[in-house]
Amino acid sequence: MTTVYLLFILILAVFVGFELIRKVPATLHTPLMSGANAISGITVIGAVSLAGGVQHEWATWLGAIALVLATINVVGGYLVTDRMLAMFKKR
Template sequence: MTAIYLLFILMLAIFVGFELIRKVPATLHTPLMSGANAISGITVLGAISIAGKGYEEWATWLGAAAVLLATINVVGGYMVTDRMLAMFKKR
């Protein structure tokens, strides 16, 4: 029964996220991405807490994968943001 609720929440989040992003003007996509990457930093902290606990082996591997992917997302996002801000600096 809880799996159905979780699946419903996942589908609702996908739909709402898609609708929100679709309505954002193209000029705001990069700042929105920067904010999403900052939130991904919070994901890193949550994933570290899961990966370090004594859960089952699959949960530890899943937490480690989440740490890796969220870290790549954060670093890449900050690199893109830095390049975007460099375009506005005077030479």
């Protein structure tokens, strides 16, 4: 029964996230990306603590996967933000 609740929360989070991001105007994408990078940085810290902890083997693997995905998100987000901000610099 707990799995059903967790699956429901995951589907609801995906739907709400998609609807929120879809309605963001183009001028707000850079600040939104910066905020997402901060949140992903917190995710990296949580993933490191999960991957390095002494739990079940599946928790360690899940933490390692979360660490890789969150790191890709942070690095990619900063690269995109830097590129977007470079468009506003004077040449």
